[in-house]
Amino acid sequence: GCCWQDWLKPFPGLALDFNATARGTASLASSSRAMSGGIPEMFMCPISQNVMEYPFITTAGNSYEHEAIVKWFEKNATDPLTNVKLEDKTLVPNNSLRSQILAWFEDHPEEARFRGASKPPDDAYGGGGGRGGAGAAAEIGLNRIMRYLGPAERKKVAAQRQAAVPEQFRQHGHTYSFSSNRNGNQTILKAACDGELGVSMPEKAMFVTAHGIVSYDPTEIRDTRVLPGTDFKDICKFGSRCREATCTFAHPFVCFKGTTCVQGNCKFLHPSRASVVPTGASYPLSIVCKYNTACTNTRCGFAHPCGRMAVVRQKAQVFITHSLTLRELGEPYPIALEMLDKATNFQFQGEFVFFFEPYPGTWAKEHYKNVIVYRFDPQRQSYREIGEYSLDGHYCNCAVAAGRYLVISFWPYNEEAIRTIWESLRVARGMETEIQAKTKEIASIKGDLIAKDAEISRLQDLVVEKDRYIAWCKEYIAQMNAQIRYGQQKAYERRQEQRVQQEARQGAAAARREAAVARRQLRDTEAKWRKERQRQESNRSERLRLADPIHIYALEMGTSGFSKQDWKLVLDYHKGAHDLYLGEARSDGTQTIEITEHDSVFVFDLVVPSSVRSVGLSLPLVPGRLCPDF
Numbered sequence: 001g002c003c004w005q006d007w008l009k010p011f012p013g014l015a016l017d018f019n020a021t022a023r024g025t026a027s028l029a030s031s032s033r034a035m036s037g038g039i040p041e042m043f044m045c046p047i048s049q050n051v052m053e054y055p056f057i058t059t060a061g062n063s064y065e066h067e068a069i070v071k072w073f074e075k076n077a078t079d080p081l082t083n084v085k086l087e088d089k090t091l092v093p094n095n096s097l098r099s100q101i102l103a104w105f106e107d108h109p110e111e112a113r114f115r116g117a118s119k120p121p122d123d124a125y126g127g128g129g130g131r132g133g134a135g136a137a138a139e140i141g142l143n144r145i146m147r148y149l150g151p152a153e154r155k156k157v158a159a160q161r162q163a164a165v166p167e168q169f170r171q172h173g174h175t176y177s178f179s180s181n182r183n184g185n186q187t188i189l190k191a192a193c194d195g196e197l198g199v200s201m202p203e204k205a206m207f208v209t210a211h212g213i214v215s216y217d218p219t220e221i222r223d224t225r226v227l228p229g230t231d232f233k234d235i236c237k238f239g240s241r242c243r244e245a246t247c248t249f250a251h252p253f254v255c256f257k258g259t260t261c262v263q264g265n266c267k268f269l270h271p272s273r274a275s276v277v278p279t280g281a282s283y284p285l286s287i288v289c290k291y292n293t294a295c296t297n298t299r300c301g302f303a304h305p306c307g308r309m310a311v312v313r314q315k316a317q318v319f320i321t322h323s324l325t326l327r328e329l330g331e332p333y334p335i336a337l338e339m340l341d342k343a344t345n346f347q348f349q350g351e352f353v354f355f356f357e358p359y360p361g362t363w364a365k366e367h368y369k370n371v372i373v374y375r376f377d378p379q380r381q382s383y384r385e386i387g388e389y390s391l392d393g394h395y396c397n398c399a400v401a402a403g404r405y406l407v408i409s410f411w412p413y414n415e416e417a418i419r420t421i422w423e424s425l426r427v428a429r430g431m432e433t434e435i436q437a438k439t440k441e442i443a444s445i446k447g448d449l450i451a452k453d454a455e456i457s458r459l460q461d462l463v464v465e466k467d468r469y470i471a472w473c474k475e476y477i478a479q480m481n482a483q484i485r486y487g488q489q490k491a492y493e494r495r496q497e498q499r500v501q502q503e504a505r506q507g508a509a510a511a512r513r514e515a516a517v518a519r520r521q522l523r524d525t526e527a528k529w530r531k532e533r534q535r536q537e538s539n540r541s542e543r544l545r546l547a548d549p550i551h552i553y554a555l556e557m558g559t560s561g562f563s564k565q566d567w568k569l570v571l572d573y574h575k576g577a578h579d580l581y582l583g584e585a586r587s588d589g590t591q592t593i594e595i596t597e598h599d600s601v602f603v604f605d606l607v608v609p610s611s612v613r614s615v616g617l618s619l620p621l622v623p624g625r626l627c628p629d630f
Contacts, residue, residue: 043104051101055094056091058091059090061618077089144615146626148602148604149603151600151602157581172208174325175195176191202321209335209381213320213324214321222347224315224345226316228311235251235252236251252311253269255268255270258270258276258292258308259275272309279305293308318337340355344365352374356370364422369395374386386406394413395413400582409577428529431528438521445515449515470493473489551620553569554608556613570612573626575597577597578598595630
């Protein structure tokens with residue numbers, strides 16, 4: 001058989017590194033110990049055979065420990081694993097792999113003896129300089145994908161978006177122009193067709209199809225299953241109690257009259273006669289169910305003389321509300337978009353639609369495991385699937401698409417942490433309810449204290465009255481009897497006064513004790529609430545920042561755009577976004593992207609060439625940073 005020296009013959013640099021000194025032998029021994037200890041093989045540096053702590057990627061796409069690959073490049077111009085000659089010695093930090101390695105060592109502290117690599121200099125992370133010009137090369141490569149325009153404040157950017165007016169465009173034989181009016185703090189968008197009088201649009205944006213216009217909010221995430229009649233109507237706040245015949249809101253409620261309703265135009269839902277359970281002579285049929293027609297318990301044994309039904313959610317629809325000439329339709333009709341059974345939410349962005357499939361579990365219903373992207377086909381006048389996007393151990397927190405760009409941001413998903421936060425919030429809601437009850441109880445105690453204060457005041461008035469009576473008695477006794485009777489009367493008066501005062505003091509002391517107990521309970525409850533809140537905020541803020549990728553896809557020239565392969569991943573940046581905004585395409589093919597982190601917004605221009613292959617870089621680009629502050 002062949003030995004490991006024969007396997008390394010195609011890679012003379014590697015063979016030299018392992019055999020020249022005793023350090024190579026120690027390195028292999030360290031690797032053997034690491035593998036016996038259970039360290040994943042993907043965490044091992046192919047050059048030093050030690051576990052990587054600062055992995056960096058070459059332009060060939062392979063990862064190595066930074067110190068080892070820098071030394072390799074001092075004597076070689078090839079990739080160690082493939083032996084391919086590298087024209088560009090650019091090194092990019094593999095933040096995703098580093099975060100996995102650090103997480104593994106946190107779970108296995110007993111393996112910490114294998115750590116100890118030297119930290120790379122700051123310029124290795126894109127600050128310029130360094131051996132091989134890695135920082136400068138990365139900056140040049142990034143400029144072929146996107147250009148940094150500058151930072152902005154989140155509130156100012158939100159106000160600018162709110163006040164922004166779309167540019168004029170022509171589509172389906174009509175020219176659409178826009179203007180805006182201020183109504184207090186609200187900006188109302190007006191659209192005009194072929195120069196006619198503008199009409200107010202109900203939402204922030206409009207999508208033009210051959211059959212009409214859809215008005216929509218691109219930031220709204222909606223349920224794929226909705227109550228009947230609520231696709232483009234709000235639910236009436238009066239519910240099943242609404243008696244307004246001309247009410248324009250949705251009423252997805254069961255009529256309380258049920259099968260006995262004789263109103264021909266009743267706006268509520270009505271159960272079938274098969275659901276009627278007549279009253280009987282014996283229990284429980286002798287009692288009508290307290291939920292009446294709205295009972296949804298299939299095992300309910302009470303009587304339902306008017307029937308009953310459960311309101312079933314139906315698939316949501318997106319409606320065309322205006323004609324191409326901006327005339328409001330008397331009866332909106334749905335666009336050709338079918339809701340996916342596996343998705344619980346969707347985000348309509350005009351040309352693109354995102355369907356979100358969450359992780360299993362009630363606690364994860366807003367943490368989306370898979371994102372299925374659809375795009376509108378003008379030829380078919382319907383939506384077609386592009387593909388499904390996901391990232392192991394992550395969930396999608398925001399996505400946006402427009403023109404020839406598709407951007408998806410992922411955050412790490414830890415089921416135990418998410419479930420703990422969900423449980424904490426559930427407990428917090430229970431504590432809020434308990435605090436409200438305690439507050440009412442304290443208010444009641446305060447009322448009792450006021451009543452007791454009034455009682456004390458009454459007793460004091462009684463004491464004064466008795467003092468007057470005693471004074472009269474003193475005067476009478478002084479006139480009627482001798483000094484002994486006077487002394488006895490005085491002793492009696494003192495006893496009476498002491499008894500009344502003692503009763504008043506006892507009542508006041510009891511009231512003060514009750515008030516002190518109530519205040520102490522309130523302080524304890526508030527302290528527990530603050531502590532729980534602090535723990536929740538800490539859980540929320542603790543996430544793996546290096547494992548939060550933003551993926552930017554660009555459409556390849558000459559493709560249809562209805563296949564996942566048509567969209568090329570051009571940027572994989574490992575720092576999560578709190579929000580994303582993608583502007584409309586300009587005449588030169590560039591588009592603005594705004595990436596929000598906390599209260600800051602970083603503005604870029606996407607400048608990927610029409611032919612993505614002509615970028616001349618190994619894609620996706622994995623930069624250490626996008627701009628000085630992000």
